Amino acid sequence: MSDTIAKAETGTQAPGHHTNTLARNAGCALELDWVNEIQANRSAVERRCASLGGRRSVKKDAQAGWLLKAITCIDLTTLNGDDTAARVRRLCAKARQPVRQDLLDALGVADRRITTGAVCVYHRFVRDAVEALDGTFIPVAAVSTGFPAGLSPHDTKLREIEASVADGASEIDIVVTREHVLTGNWQALYEEMRDFRAACGDAHVKAILATGDLRTLRNVARASMVCMMAGADFIKTSTGKETANATLPVSLVMLRMIRLYHERTGHIVGFKPAGGISVAKDVLAYQVLMKEELGRRWLEPDLLRFGASSLLSDIERQLEHHITGRYSAYNRHAMA
């Protein structure tokens, strides 16, 4: 990694307060040569992921520290048909105070102002979330562009983005048209993504690849590269609605593309695994993967997010166990 990244300030602050010194990904021209030469050998990728768990271990105080950091990277999410404004307000309250104060005190991190990385909702609830988070620096992310299938008319998608930005969303999670990837139409994917990025304006854009629909690791790798060329600030694995969610092999391939893109362009792109990450052990595995593949800097909330809803509860239980030495229960922690 470049010196600028290695030396960039690393986080002692909660996400909203993070000195957001990183320049956004400006994108680049569509370089089809880069795309077409990309290979991803599934068996080899799986072996790397399988062995990594044994090569790194995060225990005791270190584990508590890492899990607290993971909380600051959570996009606390509700994306259900039965969501209401009240439900979203409850979520926002949890985002503000994700861990019981007595636990934070006991862990000695009360001064770290720990909140989740963002709250993630459908467009309809953006305004409710923005209001509920008033006074914090917690960003509101909106899923957009015909989430989750992404098959609305292109213009409709752009207007949806604009509407969410107008309502106060500062992060937009878009879904790509899987057909473009499955048919190898990189030009169309590039243009679509470029338009989404433009429509976002100052809001950061996360490109959801829906890796479960793309099926092959090569598709995932190539789509990652094209979306980054078109200006995605983050690349994200899944909507949570596909049959296959985020996995370590898929993530490893995406991280390798982030590194390759950075080497070639100097631009820095973040990563968001989403769906299926529901226990503390899993989140540690992703953090280790990030640290090993991209480095320490990529463990901060401006470059790493976890799209999750029930993960936080499990982390809270682990933190309480760390303090008391007794196994905890869900009902001891406030629900989102």
Place this chain on the structure above:
Amino acid sequence: MSVATFFDSLEYGPAPEADGNVREWLASHNNQFGHFINGQFHSVKDGQTLESREPANGQLLATIAQGSSEDLDSAVKAAARAQSAWAAMGGKARARNLYALSRMVQRHGRLFAVLEALDNGKPIRETRDLDIPLVARHFYHHAGWAELQDSELADYQPVGVVGQIIPWNFPLLMLSWKVAPALALGNTVVLKPAEATSLTALLFAELASRAGLPAGVLNVVTGDGSTGAALVKHEGVGKIAFTGSTDVGRIIRAETAGSGKSLTLELGGKSPFIVFDDADIESAVEGVVDAIWFNQGQVCCAGSRLLVQESIHDRFIARLKQRMDTLRVGHPLDKAIDMGAIIDQGQLDRITQLVNKGIEEGAQAYAPAIECPDNGCFYPPTLLTGVEPAMSVATEEIFGPVMAAMSFRTPDDAIALANNTRYGLAASIWSENISLALDIAPQVKAGVVWINATNLFDAAVGFGGYRESGFGREGGLEGAYEYLKLKSWAARKPGKPLPPVPVVNATDSFEPMMVDRTAKLYVGGKQVRPDGNYSLPVISPKGKVIGEVGEGNRKDIRNAVQAARKATGWGAASTHNRAQILYYLGENLSARAAEFTARLVAMTGAKKTEAEKEVEASIDRLFTYAAWADKFDGAVHSPPLRGVALAMNEPIGVAGVICPDDAPLLGFVSLVAPLMAMGNCVVAVPSERFGLIATDFYQILETSDVPGGVLNIVTGRSKELAKTIADHDDVDVVWSFGGSDISAMVEELSVGNMKRTFVDNGKATNWYDGSVAEGRHFLRNAVQVKNIWIPYGE
């Protein structure tokens, strides 16, 4: 460090594996271990101990006994006493024992893993996640061979008492690779672990006994090289299985020459790791980590020569260096490391010296600026670039975490560089082009080839080397045969000498001939005069000279080997093509049966009916191996991964054959035909006494489309010619059927290039009996198994 500081720094923090149970076990033995013989530990004699230390910090773990020849003698006797009952209980009963051993290993997995990490210095991750599960897998798999032995291997019997000598790099894993097949198939074992790492073997012996393994079936005698040497020499041992350095392998080969002991050697390597420009480069970089920074690079099959296609070389090396920067070296019980400690100071010094020499010779060294523990034997992961084939770091096995990188231009160039070594253990090939990868795999001289992977092992897949990496296989059916003897073969009796060559009657010595015929040598598809231009007479039982054959010498052998080497395209010829030619040989021999019969009668004094029988049997034998040529297939193994391992029977290369005097035609045909059928090129020394039969035979070769150089015939004095063949470093295998003296000499001289041998040990072979003189037993000796691992998945 507090939670808050970890929150800020996101460092890994300490993650040590507890070692309390292991320390308790050691203490329960007062940290002192005698040999484990006949089901129990023996007391340690004063002054005869060795120290077993932790490589990570030099602390004493335990003292172990230094085995004497008396200790070995009592172990071999215990094994011999136990063997008959162990064999007699039958495969199914032994299967239960092996099953119990695999379950025992699983139950005590962490105890073994922690002890191994402490004793060897390797990371707990590797012992826990790789070594120990594979140990259990080997006992499971071989419990299966025991179960199936009575039905699937009914023609075979156990060897008897097996002496096994294992190295320090994978102490318990190598124990399992050797002990599991030996015990499964009815042998009993005397095991000599490496002096630096004997503790897991002792723990295994103790727990195996507790799991019900009968006394004497597995004996462990600890000690240094002298103990191993005594085991090799012991007359009560029927087989030696050794894993270790090529130098020691040579000594063992020479020591056992002529003893009749069977031998498998798994020796050193300098294996290529080949990356083509269409590889998944990121995964290939990770593959390098698994190849050379696994077990601190102390792996016989480590990919230690990195061959990268020129077009991606610089990019690949840059990425590799970046990857090296994130490797972590630390205490073996730290659960957050990639590499632990080097086995001892001596090995550490050797690595340092070899790397320094490489730098002196012009290589550039890169090692990441990572922390290594202060005391203890640690060496950082190291990459040497700018390496040329002529440098010592490109040819010598370093046996440490050091990769030597070179570039290549084309696939041909890659193969040439890959094969430019005396070794031939393993190879790793990286390309997303399956046509390319599967084209390269058969061309690399190595016993194990991994495609887009490295260092994969399984009990169902044979492991072992070509060339100076040794011979014999471990794992799978190909490995099971190494612990068995064909019953009919074992039953052969010492041969009776032929009546002495009659004295030539001086006054009436020559059989009259119509027209003089000069028998020549047959080299490279041409009749040639012997280099020395001397001849030897062939004398009839009545003392008459019935002809003369050329007296071949060293240079004739040299020329024949050269011709054979040039003809090795024969090995790539289609099996159908080889079958056709062998059939054609049989056809043409049949057409001239009367002539050959007459020659046999004249030379040997056999009755005409006997001679006719020999010619007829020879025709049958050619037809038999013509039949086999396209049927001695390999196997498709199913190791536990998404993929397959192809076990391919490949020709060994250039074969030297010393033919017997008894049955001069049938013996000759019985030996050259299986070798030719499997694609080898042969230099045959026919019966010294009846050489004319082979010089007649070359006329059949000439009429049967046998490509020049595939079968070369050098007549002359067998012993002298055998010596040159056995000595020749470009001969890959020798079959010696000229009596016990020549057998012993051939085995002893084979050490130059560790060529394979297949000898008669002075036992007579009934060449007419197909159950002993033809078939799979011969074919297995005519091939070497290459296992090509092909993981897949898109």
